Amino acid sequence: MIVLELKAALDFNLDLTRVTPAVLAGLKLTEIKRLGLRYGRDTLRLADLFAVSGTPDLELRIEAASTRLHNIGVGLAQGIIRVTGRCGDGVGTQMTGGEIHVRGDAGHLVGAGMVGGVIDITGHAGDFVGSAIPGAVAGMKGGAVIIGKSAGARVGDRMRRGLIVIGGNAGAYCASQLIAGTVAVLGTVGRDSATGMHRGSLLVRETDALRLPETFVDTGRYQLAFVPVLLAHIARFKPAFKTRLRAFTSSQRWVGDRGCGGTGEVLLARAA
């Protein structure tokens, strides 16, 4: 495992797209230390910014991360990245496999456009979790993103496949334009959530403040056989969610967005 520990607070943003376990695993420690990174107007060596230690393999640990560290695990195909601290935007964007574990918060675009793998963030995440990367037609197409606390706006925007679980609340436009896939929010969602849903599922806690678009229809309360299978799947990633997930066993099922001919579903769990 290679360990990178920031030596000092960063003055500029740092793009870590090139620093993946697969790249590092093919290099010697001295070569890793000499890896060039753009930093402001300069190119610095990795060892100028980080204390680098360990043995190269398919595991990378980043200690004392900073919100200026962006694009951690972009395009990750294999291996594990563990991050401690808050990190910047683009964690796991377009990743196809492997795992990213962040003990802390993450910025915008977590898992945007990802195809496979698992992202587990213990803290909060910014906007566009699992959404489309700028310019893309569809959002994430596979894999799982687990956010321990709350997330910003447009969680799962235009998502096509995969699973997003938000342990806390999600912001406005959650699951908007959802093409397919599953978004589970154990807390509440912000305004205009589920707008423009085509297919897919949004699980969310039912509160007095929740307002689904008028173009959703109530199909009744059900105990669907699928829900326990989904909940067991989520609990495998995050056993701590198990108790709160049980509320979804009996759900009010709304279907929409009929305004665009959509047959997506919103499963509302009764508030505890």
Place this chain on the structure above:
Amino acid sequence: MKINGVAIEDTFAEAFSMKATRLIITALNPTWAMHSARAVTGFATSVIACGCEAGIERELQPNETPDGRPGVAVLLFSTSTKELTKQLQNRVGQCVLTSPTSACFAGFDSGDPLPLGKTLRYFGDGYQIAKKLGRDRYWRVPVMDGEFLCQDVTYLVKAIGGGNFLILAETQAQALAASERAVAAMRKIPSVIMPFPGGVVRSGSKVGSKYKTLPASTNHRYCPTLKQVVDSALPAAVGAVLEIVIDGLTAEAINEATRAGIRAACTLGRKRGIVGITAGNYGGNLGPYHFKLREILK
């Protein structure tokens, strides 16, 4: 070799390679899971005319099933992948999909995939919903009591069919009593089924017939009413023979089931009319698996 006075013949059961899959059928309660399981494994005693051999492996507690409801594990065996695929589609489509509150899951995690919900989903007429969780895909098909949940594929594994032993008794009632004890003991063994009614078959067959159209016919050497007519394999004291056929996922499972079944059958003993235990084979040249009774019972 004798157990409780019952002679164990020095012979072997000859068994064949088969293809098998396990399904897990769940429902709102154990009664309806069992209704569905009985239907899907119905008319599946022999590949000779049923297309497959199937049976209930065991009941499952809610904590053993994917959806946390009571369930039943069933095993289906056939001679070819193509036939097993066809049987799955027809049987699950007509017997599980139709059964109130049911859901159907693959009972293995690996093997060659066989379509399950992949074909049954079309019953949803476009209203079906696909859900992919990890590597598994599920289909949610809207039906009149809610949704039928079905895993996209189940998995085929190599298996063994045709393990067997025969119980030779003085009377029909004694043979049946011993068979019932044997089957009750064998049903506790995982990975095996006894596909015939009640786990017991009275019409043991031989390959071929004097009638050209028949692939199999009565095993006349074991028919007590023909004892003085043909080259009978039965001692004079025998008035009834019943056979227990065993299909299993592994040779070890069939060994274990055979051992448990014979020992249970022999508890009645010679004094209560059980004369001997033997097994059916074709001389050892047809089937690659030989289950030697005396070795199994050592």
